[in-house]
Amino acid sequence: MIRRTAAVALTALLTLAACGANSADDKKESEGSAKGGKLTILTAQTDINFDPAKSQNLAITTLGLVLRRLTTWDVQPGKPAQVVPDLATDTGTSSDGGKTWTYTLKDGLSYADGSPITSKDIKYGVERSFAPELSGGLGYHKGLLAGGDKYKGPYTGGELSSIETPDDKTIVFHLDAAYGDWPWIVSMPAFTPVPKAKDDPKTYTQKPVASGPYEIETYQQGSAVTLKRNPKWDAKTDTVRTAGPDQIVFQLGQDTTVAAQRLIADAGDDRNAFGAGFVPPAQLVQVQSNPSAKQRLVTSDAGALAYLALNTQRGPLKDVKVRQAVEYAVDKKAFQVASGGATGGDIATTLITPGIAGRQDYDLYPAGPSGDVAKAKQLLAEAGRTSLDLTLLSENDSDSLAKAQAIQQGLQRAGIKVTIKPAEESTVTDTITGDKGDYDLTVSSWQPDFPSANGNIQPLFQSSEIGGGGYNISRYSQPEVDKLIEQALAETDATKAQALWAQADKRILTDAPVVPLIYTKNSFLHGSGVQNFFVAAFPAYPNYLKVSLKQ
Amino acid sequence: MRTLRFAGFRLLGMASTLLVISFLTYAVFYVLPADPARLSCGRPCTPERLAEASAFMGYDKPWLQQYLDFLGGIFTGRHFGAGQAAVDCAAPCFGYSFRLNEPVTQLIGERAPVTFSIAVGAAVLWLLLGVSSGVAAAVKRGTLLDRSAMVFSTIGVSSPAYLVGLLGILLFGFTLDMVPVGGYVPLTESPVDWLWHLVLPWCVLALINAALYARLTRGQMIEVLGEDYIRTARAKGLRERRVIGRHGLRNVLIPVVTVFGLDLGLLLGGAIITERVFSMQGLGALLIEAVGTVDLPVIVGMTLFAAFLVIVANFAVDLVYGVLDPRVSR
Numbered sequence: 001m002i003r004r005t006a007a008v009a010l011t012a013l014l015t016l017a018a019c020g021a022n023s024a025d026d027k028k029e030s031e032g033s034a035k036g037g038k039l040t041i042l043t044a045q046t047d048i049n050f051d052p053a054k055s056q057n058l059a060i061t062t063l064g065l066v067l068r069r070l071t072t073w074d075v076q077p078g079k080p081a082q083v084v085p086d087l088a089t090d091t092g093t094s095s096d097g098g099k100t101w102t103y104t105l106k107d108g109l110s111y112a113d114g115s116p117i118t119s120k121d122i123k124y125g126v127e128r129s130f131a132p133e134l135s136g137g138l139g140y141h142k143g144l145l146a147g148g149d150k151y152k153g154p155y156t157g158g159e160l161s162s163i164e165t166p167d168d169k170t171i172v173f174h175l176d177a178a179y180g181d182w183p184w185i186v187s188m189p190a191f192t193p194v195p196k197a198k199d200d201p202k203t204y205t206q207k208p209v210a211s212g213p214y215e216i217e218t219y220q221q222g223s224a225v226t227l228k229r230n231p232k233w234d235a236k237t238d239t240v241r242t243a244g245p246d247q248i249v250f251q252l253g254q255d256t257t258v259a260a261q262r263l264i265a266d267a268g269d270d271r272n273a274f275g276a277g278f279v280p281p282a283q284l285v286q287v288q289s290n291p292s293a294k295q296r297l298v299t300s301d302a303g304a305l306a307y308l309a310l311n312t313q314r315g316p317l318k319d320v321k322v323r324q325a326v327e328y329a330v331d332k333k334a335f336q337v338a339s340g341g342a343t344g345g346d347i348a349t350t351l352i353t354p355g356i357a358g359r360q361d362y363d364l365y366p367a368g369p370s371g372d373v374a375k376a377k378q379l380l381a382e383a384g385r386t387s388l389d390l391t392l393l394s395e396n397d398s399d400s401l402a403k404a405q406a407i408q409q410g411l412q413r414a415g416i417k418v419t420i421k422p423a424e425e426s427t428v429t430d431t432i433t434g435d436k437g438d439y440d441l442t443v444s445s446w447q448p449d450f451p452s453a454n455g456n457i458q459p460l461f462q463s464s465e466i467g468g469g470g471y472n473i474s475r476y477s478q479p480e481v482d483k484l485i486e487q488a489l490a491e492t493d494a495t496k497a498q499a500l501w502a503q504a505d506k507r508i509l510t511d512a513p514v515v516p517l518i519y520t521k522n523s524f525l526h527g528s529g530v531q532n533f534f535v536a537a538f539p540a541y542p543n544y545l546k547v548s549l550k551q
Numbered sequence: 552m553r554t555l556r557f558a559g560f561r562l563l564g565m566a567s568t569l570l571v572i573s574f575l576t577y578a579v580f581y582v583l584p585a586d587p588a589r590l591s592c593g594r595p596c597t598p599e600r601l602a603e604a605s606a607f608m609g610y611d612k613p614w615l616q617q618y619l620d621f622l623g624g625i626f627t628g629r630h631f632g633a634g635q636a637a638v639d640c641a642a643p644c645f646g647y648s649f650r651l652n653e654p655v656t657q658l659i660g661e662r663a664p665v666t667f668s669i670a671v672g673a674a675v676l677w678l679l680l681g682v683s684s685g686v687a688a689a690v691k692r693g694t695l696l697d698r699s700a701m702v703f704s705t706i707g708v709s710s711p712a713y714l715v716g717l718l719g720i721l722l723f724g725f726t727l728d729m730v731p732v733g734g735y736v737p738l739t740e741s742p743v744d745w746l747w748h749l750v751l752p753w754c755v756l757a758l759i760n761a762a763l764y765a766r767l768t769r770g771q772m773i774e775v776l777g778e779d780y781i782r783t784a785r786a787k788g789l790r791e792r793r794v795i796g797r798h799g800l801r802n803v804l805i806p807v808v809t810v811f812g813l814d815l816g817l818l819l820g821g822a823i824i825t826e827r828v829f830s831m832q833g834l835g836a837l838l839i840e841a842v843g844t845v846d847l848p849v850i851v852g853m854t855l856f857a858a859f860l861v862i863v864a865n866f867a868v869d870l871v872y873g874v875l876d877p878r879v880s881r
Contacts, residue, residue: 046840049652054593056593056594128636131632131634132600132604132606132607132632133633133638134636135591135603135607136593136604139594141601142597149599155633155635156634186643202638205652219649221661223735223832236567253832254830255830258720258828261721261725267725272655298858426845430589459595469597470595470596
């Protein structure tokens with residue numbers, strides 16, 4: 001335990017020293033955050049959907065400023081993300097072996113209009129997320145709540161009986177099966193209170209009832225969204241939102257190149273701005289030769305996993321020896337270079353990503369960053385194959401193709417011939433998540449929707465996630481692993497669950513259904529007036545809730 | 552009577568062209584492997600939830616039925632879903648974007664002023680610039696003025712809008728800090744800011760397009776100046792300005808107007824690259840995003856609207872012909 005803490009601290013120090021990430025001078029201010037000013041956020045997005053039922057927003061970005069949930073995320077640099085109470089007094093008490101979860105609301109909570117937030121509003125918010133008219137959001141709860149599979153929302157289907165509100169402060173959820181990560185599930189946008197009387201599904205995307213520190217002042221379709229302070233928000237009830245700026249303006253539809261240039265120039269109002277999108281490669285290079293901009297570039301800790309999926313149900317790839325040969329033959333170093341080098345990511349060997357609690361570091365196929373061609377050839381010989389012909393399905397943009405070529409050239413060294421099949425992004429998604437599975441290899445990357453090892457493993461490796469829109473794109477089916485996953489899902493003791501996930505991580509990789517390539521890093525720029533701006537490993541996006549402006 | 556019949560035929564022709572285009576757009580997107588319902592399905596997307604989303608948006612019906620529903624909606628409006636969460640799309644309904652939660656008609660209405668502001672201003676500028684430099688080059692043929700005008704136009708014709716736009720922003724926006732680096736301010740909000748934000752995009756578009764018009768005008772003018780009637784006009788003792796302006800230019804303008812009409816029509820349907828570089832949310836930006844996210848209703852609606860504009864521009868060109876060349880209307 002002590003060793004792990006020390007390792008985390010060391011990593012944090014190295015990161016700070018190496019790339020000026022999460023810059024040191026911000027640290028001094030991190031406790032008392034200054035109040036006031038107008039913060040500008042530059043985004044390429046052209047619309048922001050504030051309807052919690054339809055949103056896939058992370059807890060620490062846009063929606064988190066306006067809407068509170070039962071629980072939320074405490075994200076800080078160098079530390080694994082934690083689930084903490086938001087509207088509720090704790091992260092949930094389970095009974096019935098993890099099938100029933102009970103929450104109590106804090107005292108003194110009210111909406112922007114002064115009316116009190118009740119548990120009935122949270123129940124209603126969850127219910128409306130079931131309406132097909134309001135689909136599009138994160139819907140993990142829909143498959144977990146008892147009776148959720150048949151329920152069609154409050155507009156046509158009445159109430160959902162598996163959510164109970166014995167009084168205005170208490171809410172009880174009944175699940176189909178025990179689920180240990182339920183505290184993470186209730187941090188999702190659908191667990192935002194929506195007062196039934198104020199619910200107009202047609203306009204809620206632009207006019208949500210605010211429970212967080214900000215409310216929407218103006219919404220100009222396609223160009224800007226302005227947030228102002230919500231006077232009824234009480235900082236004493238909120239442990240994660242610092243609510244620094246008086247006003248926050250989202251400038252929509254900004255060209256990422258121009259936005260990066262504006263932030264590099266750091267003039268006028270742009271001093272109090274940051275970019276919501278990744279800094280494009282060309283500007284990353286430009287920043288390196290500009291000392292002022294370099295100080296304002298923040299690179300995340302290594303986060304989302306980029307991996308090569310091997311279709312375990314296809315021809316020679318059915319043979320585990322062949323898949324293990326691929327593990328050794330891949331040139332991860334070349335892939336890293338194609339992803340932008342060291343600022344693009346760190347070499348990966350595990351499935352659970354850094355920044356996730358319970359991760360254990362290991363390397364089952366120790367071959368060094370450039371692979372071990374001799375070992376790969378030896379394994380292929382053991383499998384009785386002298387040559388191999390595989391197809392690699394890749395998105396057709398130049399970045400993706402460059403990465404695909406890095407894989408192709410790596411495998412070529414071991415006598416594995418790879419033919420790249422480029423396709424449109426939506427076509428690739430439909431093919432890999434579809435039922436037919438007509439591909440041998442594909443490169444993908446995965447950032448879970450909630451920071452639990454569960455999110456790294458279950459969606460990608462449970463056999464129920466093959467086809468039908470699921471993301472088990474290596475089409476990996478192993479009863480032993482399925483059992484481990486079910487066991488871990490049901491475990492309500494976090495430490496025990498984490499140990500099970502770590503066990504599943506290693507167990508899966510012995511079958512080599514995927515090759516972990518890199519833990520990707522994202523880089524963001526901010527103006528000189530912005531402080532408390534940091535990007536953790538998970539999620540590798542700025543924490544909007546803690547940003548403030550120098551006064 | 553003859554004019555009326557002509558106009559009637561013309562309208563019928565326009566309507567059937569639009570019908571064919573809408574049908575083809577629908578057909579093309581139907582054969583694409585991507586499923587537009589998946590976009591609105593959320594995550595995780597189970598087959599049951601996908602089917603529900605698909606039924607709500609009407610994507611579960613046979614595609615011909617979908618197309619007929621679309622056509623019907625133009626006259627009667629449409630209605631999706633049930634209960635309080637149902638979505639209305641009033642006539643004329645050219646589809647409903649479930650991604651942006653707005654009827655396509657309304658989206659086009661919101662975005663059109665941006666594109667129109669860019670297009671009309673730029674078009675006026677490039678027409679003036681292109682034609683005048685073309686005429687000057689033709690009249691002073693072979694001089695330094697002619698040569699330099701043509702060199703500039705070669706550069707202009709071969710410059711990509713994206714590059715010129717970015718360079719313009721870098722120089723005038725960042726380095727000289729003379730104009731804003733992007734964004735759009737509605738005319739109704741502040742005419743001065745509106746103009747200020749548009750100056751650079753206008754200049755960039757004008758610079759690129761004027762080049763073509765300069766070359767066209769010059770070539771045409773040189774040809775016209777060699778005609779007999781110009782010699783006659785000069786022999787009559789008319790002043791050179793009148794010879795060029797009245798007798799020459801009028802004939803030069805006929806092909807110029809043809810190209811101009813089409814160019815303007817196309818640009819009004821979306822100044823895709825310019826809007827992108829200058830972070831302006833016009834029709835072009837709307838279309839590009841719709842294509843990227845398989846937002847079928849927006850794609851079909853936008854395609855129809857752009858086609859409509861080109862057809863109208865063509866019609867307008869025909870009318871202008873009549874004014875420029877009385878023989879046409881006879």
